[in-house]
Amino acid sequence: MSTMWQEFSKGLWKEVPPFRFVLGLCPTLAVTGKVSSALGLGCGVIFVLMVSNTLISIFKNQIPGKIRVPVFIVIIASAVTIVELMMEAYFYTLFEVLGIWIPLIVVNCLILGRGEAFARKNPVHLSVADGLGMGVGFTISLSVLASFREIIGSGTWFGLSLLPASYIGFELLQSPPGAFICLGLLLALINLISSKMEDKKQGC
Amino acid sequence: MGDYFLMMISAIFANNILLIRFLGLCPYVGVSSNVNGSVGMSGAALFVNVLASAFTWLVYNYLLVPFQLEYLRTVAFILVIASLVQLVEIVLQKTAPALYRALGIYLPLITTNCMIFGTAVLNINQENTFFEAVLFAFATAVGFSLALLILAGLRERFAIGKVPTMLNGFPIALISAGLMGLCFQGFIGLGQ
Numbered sequence: 273m274s275t276m277w278q279e280f281s282k283g284l285w286k287e288v289p290p291f292r293f294v295l296g297l298c299p300t301l302a303v304t305g306k307v308s309s310a311l312g313l314g315c316g317v318i319f320v321l322m323v324s325n326t327l328i329s330i331f332k333n334q335i336p337g338k339i340r341v342p343v344f345i346v347i348i349a350s351a352v353t354i355v356e357l358m359m360e361a362y363f364y365t366l367f368e369v370l371g372i373w374i375p376l377i378v379v380n381c382l383i384l385g386r387g388e389a390f391a392r393k394n395p396v397h398l399s400v401a402d403g404l405g406m407g408v409g410f411t412i413s414l415s416v417l418a419s420f421r422e423i424i425g426s427g428t429w430f431g432l433s434l435l436p437a438s439y440i441g442f443e444l445l446q447s448p449p450g451a452f453i454c455l456g457l458l459l460a461l462i463n464l465i466s467s468k469m470e471d472k473k474q475g476c
Numbered sequence: 477m478g479d480y481f482l483m484m485i486s487a488i489f490a491n492n493i494l495l496i497r498f499l500g501l502c503p504y505v506g507v508s509s510n511v512n513g514s515v516g517m518s519g520a521a522l523f524v525n526v527l528a529s530a531f532t533w534l535v536y537n538y539l540l541v542p543f544q545l546e547y548l549r550t551v552a553f554i555l556v557i558a559s560l561v562q563l564v565e566i567v568l569q570k571t572a573p574a575l576y577r578a579l580g581i582y583l584p585l586i587t588t589n590c591m592i593f594g595t596a597v598l599n600i601n602q603e604n605t606f607f608e609a610v611l612f613a614f615a616t617a618v619g620f621s622l623a624l625l626i627l628a629g630l631r632e633r634f635a636i637g638k639v640p641t642m643l644n645g646f647p648i649a650l651i652s653a654g655l656m657g658l659c660f661q662g663f664i665g666l667g668q
Contacts, residue, residue, distance in 0.1 A: 297501040298501045298590050299498075302498040341558075342558055345558060346555070349555075350551060356547075372594065372597055372598065372601065375549070375550045375593075376499075376590055376593065376594060376597070378554055378593070379554070379589070379590040379594075380590075381502055447661070448495065448497075448657055448661070449495065449658045449661060451654070452495075452653045452654030452657055453651050454654075456643075456646070456647040456648065457647070457651070459646055459650065460643050461642075463642045463643075463644075463647065
């Protein structure tokens with residue numbers, strides 16, 4: 273149980289996906305204009321990661337090493353198709369907003385990366401915990417970035433207006449170049465925090 | 477003719493695949509630390525992007541649509557792209573060893589480049605004709621190369637300049653990409 277918790281929790285800070293490893297950057301920048309779309313894509317990624325990690329881990333001894341990458345990709349693509357069809361059927365507005373980014377989950381390097389680096393070598397229960405942890409970490413990171421961009425960029429959060437109506441909104445943050453600048457500053461902040469934490473440890 | 481020209485301008489500048497559409501960012505931050513690597517990556521991307529768009533267009537319109545299998549698009553496209561890259565690698569190795577060596581490791585890396593897959597899906601979503609699809613893929617890849625080479629040049633400069641420690645590496649690359657994106661956005665209004 274404790275090892276499962278360990279595998280789960282490493283995705284939340286120590287190895288949190290888009291910030292620690294710069295993996296899966298494209299959706300991180302593209303869907304973070306609004307918190308709701310960031311959360312929606314995050315849920316899709318959690319589902320795909322758990323399905324792919326579970327299946328890869330179950331069949332790890334049957335999949336021949338040489339063709340493992342194509343096999344992994346087919347597993348991931350099937351999970352993505354499930355997400356795509358489910359979203360189209362039950363969450364149509366979200367499906368419209370996310371658009372091309374739902375099929376693009378398939379080429380998110382985070383998912384193939386976890387299959388290759390973790391699920392291929394570990395038992396099923398640990399792989400599920402790893403997939404869940406990484407997925408949740410990814411979703412939280414996306415939501416943090418999206419909150420920042422949505423609140424400062426247009427004064428709303430989850431569509432609710434937070435700032436007074438006289439607030440004009442810093443439109444740069446809502447535009448694509450603003451996404452790059454925001455993520456750059458956030459990464460710098462995380463670097464700063466972790467170097468401060470390192471200093472403290474050494475001080476003790 | 478004018479329409480095609482506008483489409484190309486829009487794909488290269490105003491809707492630049494990297495800076496505005498956010499596709500293919502992994503190689504963008506990964507290989508852009510030196511100019512030589514970026515040239516190899518650009519060449520490989522241009523070559524595979526045009527081929528992959530042509531093939532996926534044919535597969536979608538002549539295989540998936542007649543059998544009403546459109547929902548298999550994601551699986552079919554990723555398989556087409558993966559096997560295409562493999563095929564190109566084998567053919568190049570036999571017929572053009574010099575080109576093969578020049579592209580080197582960048583060729584296999586292309587499979588997971590979301591620009592290729594993204595262009596293929598965009599072609600279908602925009603209901604492009606075959607000729608438009610190929611042209612769009614070409615222009616997209618040119619835009620990719622342009623942004624990649626400019627950033628690589630900038631990052632070679634950063635290596636000898638003084639950058640604050642907390643901004644070193646990815647953060648400064650991302651911020652400069654953002655500023656570049658602002659310039660590229662200036663072309664909005666030229667294309668559709």
